[in-house]
Amino acid sequence: MFLKNAWYVACTPDEIAGKPLGRMICGERMVFYRAADGAVAALEDFCPHRGAPLSLGSVRDGQLVCGYHGLTMGANGKCVSMPCQRVGGIPSVRVFPAVERYGFIWVWPGDAALADPAKIHHLEWAHNPAWAYGGGLYHIACDYRLMIDNLMDLTHETYVHASSIGQPEIEEAPPATKVDGDTVTTSRFMHNIVPPPFWAAALRGNGLADDVPCDRWQICHFTPPSHVMIEVGVAHAGKGGYEADARDKASSIVVDFITPESETSIWYFWGMARNFAVHDTALTDTIRTGQGKIFAEDLGMLEAQQRNLLTWPERPLLKLNIDAGGVQSRRVIERLIEKERQAADAGVPA
Structure with missing residues (x-):
């Protein structure tokens, strides 16, 4: 499991x-x-x-x-x-x-x-003074793999988070998924879009105009056992997008440590690390509050999904192209669990 x-x-x-x-x-x-x-x-x-x-x-x-x-x-x-x-x-x-x-x-x-x-993953943002971090903890009644699915396919933002970070352009931009060893990365890039409310506020927090066309990116990185780091941001259109100078963008890392409690519950340590306006504690609090509300919306959906899956355990789940990040992440987990099991049966270190 x-x-x-x-x-x-x-x-x-x-x-x-x-x-x-x-x-x-x-x-x-x-x-x-x-x-x-x-x-x-x-x-x-x-x-x-x-x-x-x-x-x-x-x-x-x-x-x-x-x-x-x-x-x-x-x-x-x-x-x-x-x-x-x-x-x-x-x-x-x-x-x-x-x-x-x-x-x-x-x-x-x-x-x-x-x-x-x-073996603990290096977290540059956690000790580098050029970064600021704010986060929290939720207890969620769902299989930890459902949360990984959620974070590796951000198409749901258009619907679950329509008032904050969601926008139609997300589902209109096809994601690309690649696997490198035990790391799975899913990327999505949007161009010439209107920044949604959360990102408009982030632009203002970085002293940038929030009423001009922007380029937006979402790059989700899964690493075992159940961590997901998501590079996110917006930049004024025509300035280079993801590669834009810091003066022309607001970018962050969404931090997701998903710790299984049981087969149907998790401890979810969430947060956001940013490398702009790092000394603005009020902005940190504002982002933390906004992000907390966003993840609370995920909580409600995931717990309802888990209840349905327990009610209909025999029902198969579809695997669409947007699910590639979650599917590949599950395959990495399954492979490593099987390796661990075989080592335990053989009495040798995994």
Whole structure:
């Protein structure tokens, strides 16, 4: 269903500020907190005493205290102490590799021996001061692959997001999809269009006229296990489109980290990174608010789609030319899952 030997975004640092956080990822119940040295710790969310969720406890001196009977766990998964009890024989709980990087906390739900932090995708916008970022988190009741389909085929913007980023020219411009190893890219370019409301506001935010013909682009990049980065923007027509000088365009990267919770639910970390007016915090807030509303529209559609698919599981879904990005992304996922399964059956590292 999903890759286990991969890095997923688990949460943001503010979610574990002073208290533990319980979250299920890829079917694994985990608890996240900060250890005594300030590093992030991720344990199985199960107290070995009576099975209570450790996430309902507290953090004391960098150790996790169960909220039921006070059993205290260390970041290594071993019991440290318990009131009036000897703890030598208390079993340990599973430790999940966790890393704090790029403003997110990442977790590896698979074989800990294979967890190499170097495999976390480089995110230039996350540490380069020439970029600004704002985002949020949605919990959505849908298969994570439905969200990948949604993001790799932006034709739906014409209908789902008609009041913000949608416009007829999107469906009139044919997309092109290519596969390079495990990366799938779908591109769409529009020329001499009127910028929709969201992009008109972005042009104004960059000090540009919003009432002139523009060129628009959408370049969607899928990478395993379930990340989608979308280069988006508009430029005044005749200035070079995607290649236009920064003075003539408003461009951004739509950030989509899709973390499976279960087979029918996800944690969706969304945001937008931009390289114009980066010190304008009011603009960051405005974009975040606007983008949040746009993704809320996706949420409603995807959850309704999931309910339909559960009601009619035998109904086949069509594969049209606009679906190529999502179809190819699914094929990459299926291939890697099968490789992981075969390695597990053979008892060798994936």
